[in-house]
Amino acid sequence: MVEYLIVFIQLLRQAGIPVSTGEMLDLLQALSLLEPTRENLLLAMQATLIKETGQERILEKLFDLYWTTLKQKARKQEQPTNKTAIPIHPPRLSREEFNARLAQMKEWLRQALKSEDDLPAGGGEPGGQGGGKGNGPEQGRERHFQHGSAVPLAAAGQRLAMIIAKGSEEDLKALAREAVFTLVPPDEVAPGEDPRQMLNQLKIRLDWAQVKDWLERSPLGEAEKLRQQENLLRLERLLNRELAQLRCKRQPEKELPAIAREANLSQRCFAELDPEQVIQVKRQVARLGRRLATREGYRRVPATRGAVDISRTVRLAATTGGVPIILCHQGRQATRPDLVVLCDLSGSVAPYSQFMLLLVHTMQNKFRMVRSYAFVDAIAEVTVQLRELDLERTVRNIQRQTGIWRTGFSDYGAVWRQFFHEHLHVLHRKVTLIILGDARNNYKPSGEEYFREICRRVRQVIWLNPAPRECWNQEDSIMHLYTPYCRHVFECRNLSQLTRIARQIF
Numbered sequence: 001m002v003e004y005l006i007v008f009i010q011l012l013r014q015a016g017i018p019v020s021t022g023e024m025l026d027l028l029q030a031l032s033l034l035e036p037t038r039e040n041l042l043l044a045m046q047a048t049l050i051k052e053t054g055q056e057r058i059l060e061k062l063f064d065l066y067w068t069t070l071k072q073k074a075r076k077q078e079q080p081t082n083k084t085a086i087p088i089h090p091p092r093l094s095r096e097e098f099n100a101r102l103a104q105m106k107e108w109l110r111q112a113l114k115s116e117d118d119l120p121a122g123g124g125e126p127g128g129q130g131g132g133k134g135n136g137p138e139q140g141r142e143r144h145f146q147h148g149s150a151v152p153l154a155a156a157g158q159r160l161a162m163i164i165a166k167g168s169e170e171d172l173k174a175l176a177r178e179a180v181f182t183l184v185p186p187d188e189v190a191p192g193e194d195p196r197q198m199l200n201q202l203k204i205r206l207d208w209a210q211v212k213d214w215l216e217r218s219p220l221g222e223a224e225k226l227r228q229q230e231n232l233l234r235l236e237r238l239l240n241r242e243l244a245q246l247r248c249k250r251q252p253e254k255e256l257p258a259i260a261r262e263a264n265l266s267q268r269c270f271a272e273l274d275p276e277q278v279i280q281v282k283r284q285v286a287r288l289g290r291r292l293a294t295r296e297g298y299r300r301v302p303a304t305r306g307a308v309d310i311s312r313t314v315r316l317a318a319t320t321g322g323v324p325i326i327l328c329h330q331g332r333q334a335t336r337p338d339l340v341v342l343c344d345l346s347g348s349v350a351p352y353s354q355f356m357l358l359l360v361h362t363m364q365n366k367f368r369m370v371r372s373y374a375f376v377d378a379i380a381e382v383t384v385q386l387r388e389l390d391l392e393r394t395v396r397n398i399q400r401q402t403g404i405w406r407t408g409f410s411d412y413g414a415v416w417r418q419f420f421h422e423h424l425h426v427l428h429r430k431v432t433l434i435i436l437g438d439a440r441n442n443y444k445p446s447g448e449e450y451f452r453e454i455c456r457r458v459r460q461v462i463w464l465n466p467a468p469r470e471c472w473n474q475e476d477s478i479m480h481l482y483t484p485y486c487r488h489v490f491e492c493r494n495l496s497q498l499t500r501i502a503r504q505i506f
Contacts, residue, residue, distance in 0.1 A: 002028070008066050009049075014257055015062060016264035017055050023048055038067065054280045058263045065244055065259065069252040100181035103174050107159075157207030161214065164231040172231065176238035179206060180246055195243055195262070196272075202239055208232075233276065266496040270466070271351045281495055285355050288499055289362025292506050303331030338369040338430050340458070342419075344437035345399055346376045346410045352466035352493065354395055356436045359502060361386050366506065371426050376404045377411035379418050410440055412478070413447030420450040427457040432505075436492070438467040439479040446481050455485040462505055464492040 005027070009019050026048045034040040042063055050056050163171045179202050203209065215228055247255040261267065265281055273281060302309070312328035320326075341360050343353040357372065364370045374382045380402040385394050399405050427433070433455070455461045463486045465472060465479060472479040483489050490501050 004070065008062070011062050011066065011256060011260045012049065012059065014260040014264065015058050016266050017049065017058060018051075019049055053283070054265075061241060061244065061263065062256075062260060064241070065248050065256060068245065069248050069256065072249070072252070096177050097181065099174055100177040103178040104182060107178070156205060157210045157214070160206050160208070160211050164211070164215075164228045164235065167227065167231045169234075172235050172238055175206075176235060176242045179239065180242040195240075195247065198243055199236075199239060202243075236274075266499070267494055269493050270355055270495075271493075273351075281355065282358060284495060285358050285498070286362050288502060289359045292502055293363035293366045301331055303329045305329055306331040337367055337432055337459075338428070339367045339371070340426060340431050340433050341370070341372045342379070342433070342435045342437075343372070343374050344376070344410060345374045345395065345404065346408075348440070349410075349436070349438050349466055350395065350399075353436055355495075355498060356434075356464065356492075357386055357395070359498070360434075363506065373419070373423070374398050374402065374404055375415045375419075377406050377409060377414055378404045379415045379423070380404050381423070409442045410437070411444050412437070412439065412441045413445040413450075416447035416450035416454060420454060424454070424457065427454065429457075429459055431458040433458045433461045434464065434505075435461065435486075436464045436466070438465055438477065439472070439482060440467075440476050441478050443476050446478050448481050451482060452485055460487040461485060462488045462490070464490050464501065466493045467491075468493070 005024070009024060012019055027044055030044040030048055031041065034044060042060070045059060045063070046056055050059060160175070163175055182205070212232065215225060215232075218225070220228075244255075244259050247259070265273070265277055265284075268277070270281070302312070306329045309328040309330040312330075313324050313326070316326050316328065317324040339360070341356070343349075343357060345353055353374075360370065360372065370383065371381065372383045372386050373379050376399075380398075382394075382398050382402070385398055463479075463482065467477070469491045471477065479489075488505065490497070492498055492501055
């Protein structure tokens with residue numbers, strides 16, 4: 001039992017849930033006081049290992065997958081090794097596969113009966129129009145989904161809309177099993193297939209986007225819309241869980257660690273997060289900003305005692321023949337620096353800029369002056385707009401209401417030229433300039449001469465590039481032209497990198 005717990009805790013660590021040795025001992029002590037059941041084991045893990053909101057869902061997902069895999073291994077070991085032996089009981093389908101096939105057969109029968117009802121009968125009217133057929137509550141509900149808005153729903157979309165309107169947990173689970181089994185049968189899982197691509201294929205088959213659009217335009221009340229949107233999120237979680245189980249059935253040794261790494265939000269690229277994960281990461285970024293805002297900033301000043309100031313000591317040694325007779329010291333003095341942030345809001349960089357702007361917005365009290373600018377092929381100040389709480393809506397409004405989006409393609413040369421002529425007065429020797437962008441200039445002039453003058457006006461320039469480091473100087477990326485004028489250049493594409501960079505520069 002202990003060895004299985006050790007392997008599972010390694011999976012939790014790969015998923016971004018830190019587990020110390022003391023917490024593992026607490027878990028073992030808790031298990032010694034409880035009955036050895038699956039529910040008690042899960043409750044003990046939740047009580048001793050979970051420390052932040054959102055981690056309990058990751059724990060439950062990995063817990064189900066891991067112990068289901070152990071059961072499958074135990075069943076394989078119990079099977080007779082003699083291949084010629086005839087089993088007493090014939091092989092049967094599992095409960096999940098049986099329910100999926102049963103739901104699929106019901107759907108086939110429903111479609112067949114519907115096609116028979118749609119055949120012309122009597123005077124050319126479709127069946128069910130004159131003889132009283134098709135006037136039941138289900139047919140009325142389908143007509144409502146079909147004609148209730150400007151978006152007509154197909155058969156799959158009607159069924160999805162009916163299930164999320166009902167919100168039954170059994171129906172949602174049955175639909176998820178049926179959809180996954182119809183897409184890829186368990187014995188035909190392709191190893192290494194992208195789970196996001198599989199999820200997108202499932203959503204296409206279910207008419208997900210069409211139902212979501214219908215739900216936004218429907219005349220339902222706000223409470224009912226929120227309830228059905230929550231049911232859609234529940235169904236998406238069930239689809240992800242079914243896909244994960246499908247992957248683990250084929251190659252559990254490879255897929256379980258891969259699923260654990262995918263659940264680690266600190267290592268996930270910002271552009272790959274789903275809406276629910278974006279909310280969790282924003283919560284962690286805001287917590288990081290509040291923590292950094294309480295740390296005092298320091299600058300080095302001349303002092304009578306303390307650490308030796310090497311640069312001043314060497315300069316004075318030049319007057320005494322190179323012998324450092326006089327030692328100069330330096331001390332630390334609390335200060336609040338000035339900060340100017342330039343964020344690229346083009347399509348490829350906008351998801352990363354949102355988190356950087358959120359971090360700056362959360363810790364703006366740490367600085368004496370904060371000025372924020374957004375750019376694509378032009379630049380505009382957005383300091384006032386960032387005071388709103390809904391940052392995602394603010395970014396959309398910036399792209400619509402400001403003049404930064406002219407051609408839709410990044411033009412760093414035009415941006416540096418406009419900033420040099422219109423906003424150069426905000427820069428001085430105490431300013432730290434932070435730039436977030438991928439330096440992909442679409443083969444346009446670089447504006448290097450303007451960027452060099454901008455960097456000469458400030459204390460330091462820090463460039464955060466969300467693109468992978470190996471792609472910085474490929475194709476239309478001109479990062480190598482701007483790097484010599486920056487003090488630090490970092491790759492910043494996930495929460496772990498953003499946390500490490502923020503603690504280093506703030």
